Amino acid sequence: MNGQHATLADVAARADAAFTPSAEVRIGAEVEWLVFDRSDLTRRIDASDAARTASGELPAGGTVTIEPGGQVELVTPPHDGPRSLIDAIESDTAALANRFAEHDLALVPLGLDPIRDPVRTLEVERYKAMERHFLDVSPAGVQMMNLTASLQLNIDFGPDPVQTWQRAHAIAPLLAAAFVNSPTTDGTEFQPISHRMRIWAATDPTRTRPADPDPAAWGNYILDARVIPGSATHTFRDWLAQPTPPTVDDLDRHIETLFPPVRPRGYLEFRMLDALPATGRRAAVATVWALMTDHGTGDVAFEAAHKLDDPWGLVHERGTGHTDLHETVAHLLDLSARSVRPIDPRLANAVTTWSERPSPARPDDVGDWVLGAAEPT
Template identity: 35%
Template sequence: MSDTPSDCSAGDCTEHHTVVTEADVEALVRGICFKTGPPRAVGVEVEWLVHELREPRLPVSPERLRAAYAALRTVALRSALTIEPGGQLELSSPPAASLMECVRTVSADLDAVRTVLRRDGLTLVGLGADPWHPPRRFLREPRYDAMEAALDRTGPAGRAMMCTSASVQVCLDAGHEDPGPLGVGRRWWLAHTLGAVLVAAFANSPLLGGEPTGWLSTRQLLWMEIGAGRAGAPELDAEPRGAWARHVLDSPVMCIRSEDTPWDVPERLTFREWTRSGRPTREDLDYHITTLFPPVRPRGHLELRMIDAQPGDDGWIVPLAVATALFDDPEAAETAYRAVKRLTERAMALPAPHNPLWLDAARRGLADPELHDVALTCFTAALEALPRLGATAEVLDTVTAYLDRYVRPGRCPADDLLEQLRDADGRAHGKDIHP
């Protein structure tokens, strides 16, 4: 969702230039990053690669992207339009009161965006990672200069993530204080366990450089390679607010901003250490939180960040609908919770996404028998719940088609790409892959 009062970085009445202590940080994170109450709002952030319409393997020049994005800035959209470091396009919906309100808003905005891009010979492509083009920075801003410098210390995965990846991020309310299917503790646990099932069911990034990587979700592999400090979750067997507050304090500071000099990129300085040795402000804390990329990020609401971008014009609707049903319908939430409990042993070995469950989901998808069984149960429960959430027949048909094409046979969109790659009629090495 685009910035809302519940966004952890949007702030409150506290003076942003006030110096914060460890105790201040813990109190602020606990109070701002989890806004509790009955689940009411839903949102989605859809990221897309932007490719040539007729020759998708040809790189789009920065000049053409700039012209296209300038044209898009003149279009009236309800969703927030932003550009990612490699030139990927993102639409972030406003908080919606229902699933269908969210679907209609983003669908209309995407139609408008596609119309403008098509006039420039460009198109939106739903893939979790670009299968053809190497990382190339489009945006030259201090934030991304600092991010690149920090992530380069752990290898090439950071640049690939910044410049060649795309996702569907589902945003749901944190939940109320009471225990039960819609309580914040249950939803936090469910997000980190069901999240692996969503990785497996929607894996759609098996290629880099036109070659198979050995992973069905290479995008998820990139996040794992960035490291637990930047892209990992906190311990799951602890109270969510306290666990996230400790994680924020103990995660490395990506950069220290400056108005008139290059931003400093410290090594091995945690925010906790910064509060002891320096004078970070509330504004520094807010910014620090935006540099953490766990698979589930609390921003007042819960941001589910683990789903690859999906193929087709309306492929993004399926993960949005399924996740919303499994979290916001009490009956479906209870079914999903009981189903994923079978995965607990693999999920609790390490925090996501570095535990065996998430690794198997990214590498094997629904070829993993246990993940396949749980996905079948969860998709079936979601389909039963969607009419109770007001889903239209068109949305139900879209989810049903996905269930029949992918989930029942234990497949995911990545399998389609790999089949095209293996085809013997001249489509080897990704030459004619058309997601």
């Protein structure tokens, strides 16, 4: 605990530390699922029930946390490459899916729950404060907390954090479009877009908008984000100017609530990917690894991304229904498959398979569609 008053120098120090170079590049994941009762899809699974069901050691050493709406999150340690990460995810996923199946519960890798209402069931003060803030700022924040699930990939910066950050910033909207898996909000209409990312974008733009491509601007992102809890106009910069300024602990808690699509934390967090089925997970891990470690492939993707006008706008409004974005995403996935094929043909095949998936079509029954996405047991 650090109760000393925070200063601009403390903000600058944390902003600098967020871009730490590394001699090696490792990759890890945070894999999320929605949890459904197979016999009653409308039943809300309480966070405490999800935690009890998930408890116990996992074969590959992952750990489990529970999100506010009862979503289950598997957190892996960092791995030296994509294959070992994927093997670890699949091993721990199988164990978790079997634990939930014993209670007739399904782990469903979809980015957005299209059936239930957003209700927080996790009694943690941080999430209570976030809920109060989002109810004041935007109802989308309550949906984000309780109805969404993602695949977050974490990767080291390597020796050149500035180049790595700028590349990640450029390709982030392409990755969001490539790995959409939340095509509907309520089962009445299906679109090739990430409704999950649209919800995140609307939650509180001061903390969810894309960060600046210049790493030096990260300090201003921290300062200009609204405080939780606080008024809709109370930024951290405002708080520093108050007679009773925030403490260093307040600063650290504030930074933890910033959620741009790519977040620097001493390594990179790719936060724009929807929760994905096994093939999609393999493809996403392989693609991020290829684009961030194969500099020739990454440079080509960087240039392709900069040819699009307002890529995040395209992602949110049209997705791969937009011809230029669709072609650029297809190019990115082809580049990634070719990059990883010499080291792991199975991963390359996963990328190709994912790139060839059909566009979403409205199913006859949204419940059958949800359960059809569940992890096998």
